[in-house]
Amino acid sequence: MNKNAAKLIAETASLRTPGDWLRWAEKAYARHDIVTAQVADNAHDEALYLILRTLGLSLDSKPKVMKRPVSPLQAKALQEVFVRRILERVPAGYLTQEAWLGPYRFFCDERVLIPRSYFLELIPTLAEHLPPGTPVREVVDVCTGSACLAILLAHEFPEARVDGVDLSPEALEVAKINVRDHGVGDRLTLWQSDVFDAVPVRQYDILLSNPPYEPSDLCDDLPPEFEHEPRLALDGGADGLVIIRKLLRQAVERLQPHGIVVLEVGELREAMERTWPKLRMEWLETFDGSDCCCLIHARDLARGL
Known part of the structure; x- marks a missing residue:
């Protein structure tokens, strides 16, 4: 000692x-x-x-x-x-080795980020942004990590098929544990893929992601607690937008005409609006006023990139 x-x-x-x-x-x-x-x-x-x-x-x-x-x-x-x-x-x-999102408990260890997200409060409101009466049948969570958000989506939309996508095989090992524990394995499929590169093409009603968005230099200066988390899940490249750029490009062919993309992007609001000045983004209100999640309709995506 x-x-x-x-x-x-x-x-x-x-x-x-x-x-x-x-x-x-x-x-x-x-x-x-x-x-x-x-x-x-x-x-x-x-x-x-x-x-x-x-x-x-x-x-x-x-x-x-x-x-x-x-x-x-x-x-x-x-x-x-x-x-x-x-x-x-x-x-x-x-x-x-656990984290709670509302009433739901998730297993976690050093292979994944500790589950935390503003999507806990926003997922129940997402269907309101689709045309009235639209059934939610296909949903995807990109950069799923522990699969906590994919599982929240499965609970929110019990008739939907859900995909969870992550590049890290280690993270997907944890995701499998949570999918099993929540009993949603019949509707939730996990994919190892760099965004959509290895995922069969299908059109989603809702595409959700809490991607790595911290700029690399900020990751170099995070408090020690965050150094225990996998850097791959935090580091969004020099400007924080590397994964987001790829995701938005690939989302064009992955959405239903009525579909939506919803992203949690931390402090990147100004950077996103500067990078895509023609892209219509709706910034969703959160309880603490951070408003760091944006929603983009499929109809606006292709013409705004």
Whole structure:
């Protein structure tokens, strides 16, 4: 055990309850500048999540559980988790090997990005952008990673056939686990492909993607937590648009005439509007006001590229 780990563990010697651990963890997160954007948006919620999961307690536990005594064996488990989280900067989702999008749990490990996306709130609204009464029969999630968004699409559109596409064979191994766990394997097909290069041509009603969109120089300067995630899933090339360019070009022949492309693009709104000034993009409102997802109708795509 190194000096830093020994010091961190020594700080916890007097902690007796989950509540004690939570108060200590919040302060430790602040001292060590821990970034929580991958699982929660604040130290309290992430530390509470790790404590409950490590102790085998329900995430819906009542506040009174925070006063229960922690056994020596449980304290050791908590020490190990927080050494990895605080000193090694391993993201919480990789420590628990899970992530939650709404009510849905997904398995994840270092082969995929930790599931997180504004599409959680937007997928239920996508059918509103199709002509009234249009049945959604064919849907695709490009750069599917853990398949979390493909699975959300399968749940939202129970009559649709869903494709999930990713270049990484390692990511698709994780995707297979989630497809099995969610019981959607009869409708959801996974493809290993660089965008659509190896996917048979068919026309989709909805083409969705949360592609790699971070510019390469930004990827070089991300917080340590993000260095644990696969770079392939983050790096969008020099300007962040490398995968998006290819996806939009190939989408022209992959959409029904009434179809839509929906992309999550982070901070690239200005770059996209500058790159494709003739392409009509509708920026979808999100609860936090980031509005970083754009929708493009098939009728506008070919003439706007």
